[in-house]
Amino acid sequence: RHQSNNRVxxxxxxxxxxxxxxxxxxxxxxxxxxxxxxxxYLKMDENTLTAKLQHRRRYPRILDKYESYVCDVLSRYRFLSASQIHDWMKEQYPDLPVV
Structure with missing residues (x-):
């Protein structure tokens, strides 16, 4: 959604x-x-741009299934760094892919 706003x-x-x-x-x-x-962009009118943004395909991301965990941890511990959260995720999910 953020990317769509940037395009507009x-x-x-x-x-x-x-x-x-x-x-x-x-x-x-x-x-x-x-x-x-x-x-x-100059060839597009506003309606075309809006229609194009609404019909974009959403591809699955490798880390989609871990999003709720990260959001939950961040809501409780806002001060954690990305590397700390990553370490916690490796402990919680042994199958965590390398990205």
Whole structure:
């Protein structure tokens, strides 16, 4: 979902710069994008962008099944570092994949 919000924001930034008179290469340089990405975004209207974002396939992630454990631990112990949580997960889940 966060990534979708970033794409909507990027679409608006591209539109804003284009309306100010910047060309695709200048917009790409300004935003750190490839020129073809800018061109693709400029071809989309807002409805097309929204439809495209709603119909994106969600691929399973390797660590999906551990998400609730991590959220639970973080809700109780907000001060833990990522490496501490990782160590706890290795103890809790011997089959934890290496990522």
């Amino acid at each position: 924001i990027m679409w608006y930034k591209i539109r804003e710069l284009y309306l100010k008179g910047f060309n695709k290469s200048q917009i790409a340089f300004q935003l750190g994008l490839h020129r073809s990405t800018v061109r693709r």
